[in-house]
Amino acid sequence: MEVFLIKALQLMLSLSILVLLHEGGHFFFSKLFGVRVEKFYLFFDPWFHLFEFKPKNSDTTYGLGWLPLGGYCKISGMIDESFDTEQLKQPMQPYEFRSKPAWQRMLIMIGGVLVNFLLALFIYSMILFHWGDDYVATKHMTQGMKFNTEAKALGFQDHDILVGTDKGEFKTYDGDMYRDLSTATRVDIIRGGKPMSLNLPGDLDMLSMIKESPRFVEVYIPLQIDSVMKDSPASKLGLVKGDKILTVNGKKVESFNDFQLEMGRVNDVLTAATSHQDSVKALTASVEYVKASGDTLKNSVLLQAGDEGVKFGFYNHPVMLDYKVTHISYGFFQSFPAGVKYGWNVLSGYVGDMKYVFTKEGAKSLGGFGALGSLFPSMWDWHAFWMMTAFLSIILAFMNILPIPALDGGHVFFLLYEVITGRKPGDKFMERAEYVGFGILLLLLVVANLNDVLRFFGLM
Structure with a gap:
């Protein structure tokens, strides 16, 4: 129970920070362009809220909802997840979202994604500045790797030490190593103290490589x-x-x-x-x-x-613990380009892996809040917490910019249509699109959390 609470608290704190800053991005650009923000809420508040207040001479009500599935920034004159269309029947006001030029509306909509992406890069930079980068290079794993039958059919042997591929040298045993192996046509190894190379097909299915039991490749762990x-x-x-x-x-x-x-x-x-x-x-x-x-x-x-x-x-x-640890320290100003490079690599890897979501096994891999919570360590570790928060920030940014109605990317898509064609989609169309997008999101949420339940009971 204690482990569950520690993981749950880390997840809640991480999501609270990310949602608050994401909605803060929308809030900032709204205020910058004179658009009224009616509500600014952390968590959702269907039927009732836990807390709210409205500062004197302010148009915005700030509050805390009870449903921890996100948050929202209710902007005047905009069709959003609140589905409040009554105001759209009234004459357009200068403080409303719909009265502003398309470029201003676009900046308001991408404000949350922009903040999440920049936040991730900043967190990665500060992690590298404070802790540096510690890892065990695959070439220093002297016991080598353990391979499954598929890998052995390609020429690998247990205890082979992985060095790199035609794409470059491996850093450590991680997702990047799997990505390189899946698309490489040559892998460099050390076998029995001698360097050698193996040919690879260049089109291995990375998801299958990871999900197979045993995996395609694992760190060899002597039984001691x-x-x-x-x-x-x-x-x-x-x-x-x-x-x-x-x-x-x-x-x-x-x-x-x-x-x-x-x-x-x-x-x-x-x-x-x-x-x-x-x-x-x-x-x-x-x-x-x-x-x-x-x-x-x-x-x-x-x-x-x-x-x-x-x-x-x-x-x-x-x-x-038996292997040499590589440590790289970064000064304050050095940490920023290193953090940007690290964050960009995480984003490109995540985007590249999205193709697996549309496969049968990929759909089974979808996870909800249970899966997210399990990613946090069972003991409070600030380094792991901030690494996970930065990763979730990148996921939140990418998922929100997808051109799905009800997401920021859906609004941006329709704004681009307006800029290109010079025609603004009708309010009725936008309302229906919002319902469709919201339905898609609810379906994904149900599927992802149902997968968590099935995995919990050992049915998946």
């Missing part, structure tokens, strides 16, 4: 028991630091990667169990292991089922 949890299955077997597990349920486990795969299989069988007897059978594991003294033993033990899957009860030695 570091410590054992009290009253756990591992402790009941008498396992201690230095002991080595050989097999689980007859399956050889040569690495911690193999061990996690076997625990995943046990969890799948447990999920499919329809009776208590079936559950006990699924959790009963046969384990062969070697003690530090050299004795080989084989025993059965009842594994533990928890919220996060089946547990064996030991901590593996974190192999990343």
Whole structure:
């Protein structure tokens, strides 16, 4: 429960900052061009609100809603998600959105996206200034990688050290590495201490590479028991630091990667169990292991089922601690171009990956608030918090600029049409478009959060 609350609080704080500043972008340009803002709300307020106030001599009511799905800035003379069309039946007023030139209306509409994008670049810059950039380069991962059967069919072998592709040298094990591998025609590796290259097809499906179990490529993690949890299955077997597990349920486990795969299989069988007897059978594991003294033993033990899957009860030695860490420090002024480069790389990668959303597996990958919350660490970590906030800011900026009615991008699309053709879409058309766009957004919201629920119950 504590972990859930920490993740939820981080998500709430992050979204509050992003929504507040996003709506602040609309607010700024509205005020700049003399457009009246009737309401400025953090969170939505259907039926009632938690708090609101209106400063003296101000046209704007500021408030806090109860539904934490976003926020809004209600602008006079504009058809938006409030669907307030009564004012549009009245004579046009000089302080209304509809009375302003198209270029001013366009700046008002892109104000939120602009703020979110600039905010992300600023956060990345300040992260690099304050913490610098720490990473383990793939070429310094001396244990190499663990590959699945598809990768091995292309010529990879376990323990190959990845260096780079024809697109350039890898930085570390991350999404960029997968993107490069999926489109590369050559990969450079180190095998047995000798540099060599493999040919790749150049059109691998990155989503499948990541979603397959086991993945196309993972960091090779030797199976080394570091410590054992009290009253756990591992402790009941008498396992201690230095002991080595050989097999689980007859399956050889040569690495911690193999061990996690076997625990995943046990969890799948447990999920499919329809009776208590079936559950006990699924959790009963046969384990062969070697003690530090050299004795080989084989025993059965009842594994533990928890919220996060089946547990064996030991901590593996974190192999990343054995590798050289590359640290790059940035001065205050150096951090800005570095932050812009980092943010632009994140944006281009995210945009490039959008093509997978329109596939069957991509649709299953959509996530709602549960998926977003799970991205935050289980312990409060300001570095991770700001990294995630910057990433969400880029997502919010990109998603909002899509030409979907009800989003900022939809309004911009119709404004561009007006500028090009010289004809302004009718109010009735805009109202209907807003309803259609709002329906699309609600559908996406339902699908994304339904995916979260299905994943929670192990049905996806």
